[in-house]
Amino acid sequence: MPFRSALSGINAASEDLKVIGNNIANASTTGFKQSRAEFSDVYAATEGGQSNSIGAGVRLSSVSQQFGQGNIGFTDNKLDFAINGRGFFIVDENGTRSYTRAGTFQIDNNGFVVNNNNQRLIVNAADENGNITGAVGPLQLDNSNIHPRATDMLEVGINLDGSQSPPTTMPFDPELPNSFNHSTSLTIYDSLGSSHLATMYYVKGELPNQWTTHLFIDGKDAKGGTQPPYSGDTLQFDGAGALASINGTPVPPGIISYTNIETGTGSDPLNIDINLLSNVPITQFGSKFNVSSLSQNGFTSGRLSGFDVNDLGIIKARYSNGQSKVMAQVSLADFSNPQGLRPLGDTTWAESFSSGPALVGTPGSGSLGVVQSGALEGSNVDLTSQLVRMITAQRNFQANAQVITTADTITQTIINIR
Numbered sequence: 001m002p003f004r005s006a007l008s009g010i011n012a013a014s015e016d017l018k019v020i021g022n023n024i025a026n027a028s029t030t031g032f033k034q035s036r037a038e039f040s041d042v043y044a045a046t047e048g049g050q051s052n053s054i055g056a057g058v059r060l061s062s063v064s065q066q067f068g069q070g071n072i073g074f075t076d077n078k079l080d081f082a083i084n085g086r087g088f089f090i091v092d093e094n095g096t097r098s099y100t101r102a103g104t105f106q107i108d109n110n111g112f113v114v115n116n117n118n119q120r121l122i123v124n125a126a127d128e129n130g131n132i133t134g135a136v137g138p139l140q141l142d143n144s145n146i147h148p149r150a151t152d153m154l155e156v157g158i159n160l161d162g163s164q165s166p167p168t169t170m171p172f173d174p175e176l177p178n179s180f181n182h183s184t185s186l187t188i189y190d191s192l193g194s195s196h197l198a199t200m201y202y203v204k205g206e207l208p209n210q211w212t213t214h215l216f217i218d219g220k221d222a223k224g225g226t227q228p229p230y231s232g233d234t235l236q237f238d239g240a241g242a243l244a245s246i247n248g249t250p251v252p253p254g255i256i257s258y259t260n261i262e263t264g265t266g267s268d269p270l271n272i273d274i275n276l277l278s279n280v281p282i283t284q285f286g287s288k289f290n291v292s293s294l295s296q297n298g299f300t301s302g303r304l305s306g307f308d309v310n311d312l313g314i315i316k317a318r319y320s321n322g323q324s325k326v327m328a329q330v331s332l333a334d335f336s337n338p339q340g341l342r343p344l345g346d347t348t349w350a351e352s353f354s355s356g357p358a359l360v361g362t363p364g365s366g367s368l369g370v371v372q373s374g375a376l377e378g379s380n381v382d383l384t385s386q387l388v389r390m391i392t393a394q395r396n397f398q399a400n401a402q403v404i405t406t407a408d409t410i411t412q413t414i415i416n417i418r
Contacts, residue, residue, distance in 0.1 A: 002407050008057030009400035012039055015060045016393040023381045024390075031070070031102030031347045032379040034386075038062045067338045070101075070380040072372060078307060079105040079113060082377040085369015087332035090360070091119035091348070092138055099333055099358070101377055102347040113139040117346050123315070123328035124362060130326035132314070136360070139315070139328050143304050146319050148193030151298030153273050156200065157280025158184060160211055161289045162241060166204045171229035174201060174216055181211075182289045188217070189298035190267035198296075200274075209237040209244075209284060215258060215274070222258045222272070235276070237284040243276055252277055299323050309373035313363035332368045333358040 019037040026032040040061040043053060072082045081089065081103030088099035098119065105121055108114050113121040120138035127133055160182065169178040182202040187195050196218050203212045212232040215222040221230050233256050238244040243251050254277035261270040276282040280293035302321030309315050313330030335341060340354025351358055363371045 002403055005055065005057035006400045006403035006407065008042065008059065009403070010397055012037075012058045012060060013393050013397035013400060016396070017390065019063055020386055020390045020393060023386050024383065027379050027381040027383055027386075029102075029347060029379050030104055030376050031100060032381065033068075033070075033101065034066050034379070034381045036064045036066055038064055065339050065341070065343070066380065068380045070377045072375050072377050074375045076374065077106075078309065078374055079107070080374055080376050081105065081309070081330065082372040082375040083332065083363075083369045084372055085367075087334050087361075087363070087368040088349070090122035090331050090333050090358070091115055091117075092122055093117070093119045097122070097358075098344055098348040098350050099341065100348045103376060107141060111140045111143060113141065117348070119348075122331050123313075124331055125328050126326045132326070132329045132362075136331055141304070141307070141317070141327070145301045145303055146321065146323060146325070148189060148191065148301045149298050150191040150268065150270060151188035151198075151296045152271055153275060153297045154186070154188070154198070155275045155278035155293060155295045156184070156282060157278055157293030158182075158202075158282055158291050159287060159289060160202055160204075160237075160282070160284045161287065162209070162237070162284045163286045164204050166206055172201065172203050172212070172214060172232065173228045173230075174199070174214070174219070179203070180214075184291055184294055186294050186296060188270075188272070188296050189300055190263045190265055190270060192265055192267040193300035194263065194265045194267060195300065196263060198272075203232070205234070209239070211235045211237070211284070213256070215256075215272075217261060217270070218264070222261050235282070241283045241285045243282055243284075246276070254281070309371065311363065311370040311372065313371040329362050330371055331360055332363055332371075333360050334366070334368055335359065 016037045019035050023034045038061050039058050042056040042059055072084060083101060088101060089103060091098055091100055100115070102115065105113050105115055122136060123139040124132050125135040125137060164181050167179050167181060169176050172179045180201045180203045183199055185197060185199040188198045189195055199216045201214045205212055212234055214230055214232040223231050225231060234247050235243060236245045243254055245251060246254065246256060254275065256274040256276065258272045261272065263270060278293060299321050302319035302323055304317055305320045306318045307315055308318065315327045315329065317325050317327050335358060336356035337354055340352050341349035342352045344350050361368050363369065
């Protein structure tokens with residue numbers, strides 16, 4: 001009688017409903033991946049086989065996870081990460097690693113970036129110069145002050161008006177505007193992070209295409225002079241308006257060096273090179289004086305004010321002094337057979353023999369997807385298809401129950417034969 005076959009069908013429909021119910025329950029779970037119940041028929045065949053054998057029912061052969069892409073929604077939290085493409089975030093808990101698509105991260109009281117289960121996000125660390133290294137470990141944000149950097153390089157890109165005449169007042173004195181033709185100023189920093197005003201003065205010489213430049217810091221001559229005449233540096237231009245020599249030395253390199261400049265703040269003395277042949281070199285054309293580029297490489301101390309994450313997972317810290325620094329790059333893992341991963345709950349998976357070993361890389365490399373900061377990947381459950389599957393499973397359950405009812409009626413008929 002078909003009781004056993006119908007019972008296996010009822011059990012199969014019940015398992016299918018359990019899988020569907022779990023999918024629907026997690027339709028709003030971040031990073032959740034739906035599952036699918038897969039069934040196989042059952043035959044009680046002999047070794048030789050029988051062409052007219054009747055099956056013995058059905059069994060649940062596998063609950064297969066579906067790792068299709070979920071919809072990505074944007075948030076206001078920079079530490080919310082979503083993966084667009086293949087890959088899993090790597091998280092660590094007491095040395096045990098697991099893998100997740102749920103990118104809801106925050107900072108704990110020790111500065112580590114963790115998820116809701118207090119598992120730490122694994123990244124490729126950066127060195128002191130901001131270069132990504134091969135060192136892989138938990139991401140810990142450093143909230144300490146960034147140390148100041150003393151200015152040691154100025155880059156100057158200006159045009160000196162070649163049509164001008166020498167000043168009417170000689171010798172050069174920064175207190176007398178008629179003793180120089182042009183000046184430029186910018187803020188520089190010493191080793192303590194204190195700011196100073198650096199001013200460069202330009203004086204047209206008596207010889208054609210010749211200028212003299214002077215550097216003053218906080219109103220004091222960088223070369224140590226205390227009163228006029230101040231010792232400057234001679235700039236000689238060629239007939240095409242390009243810098244030809246400095247103090248008689250042909251260019252390149254086009255560097256003017258100042259050493260052991262006392263700041264008066266207790267900092268180390270400043271040693272500054274002025275690059276006149278930077279990306280925008282100094283020129284002497286017959287047009288008005290203008291400044292195209294003026295920059296320096298020093299800065300004061302600063303505190304962490306925020307951070308940015310690009311699509312390659314590179315985390316760059318921003319500081320209150322306007323500086324930025326690369327801290328790390330998010331690590332991702334992929335697997336030869338993601339469906340072989342072992343579910344752990346809490347939207348995490350563990351490596352298994354079936355999945356193969358984790359293939360660790362960085363976002364955008366190989367087959368790995370890219371990372372979206374300030375976004376979360378939603379569940380990939382399609383509610384419409386799940387509801388249709390639920391109706392189908394219900395009909396399967398009812399049909400198998402009807403088979404049992406029919407078989408019972410037939411059995412009762414046989415029993416009642418007299």
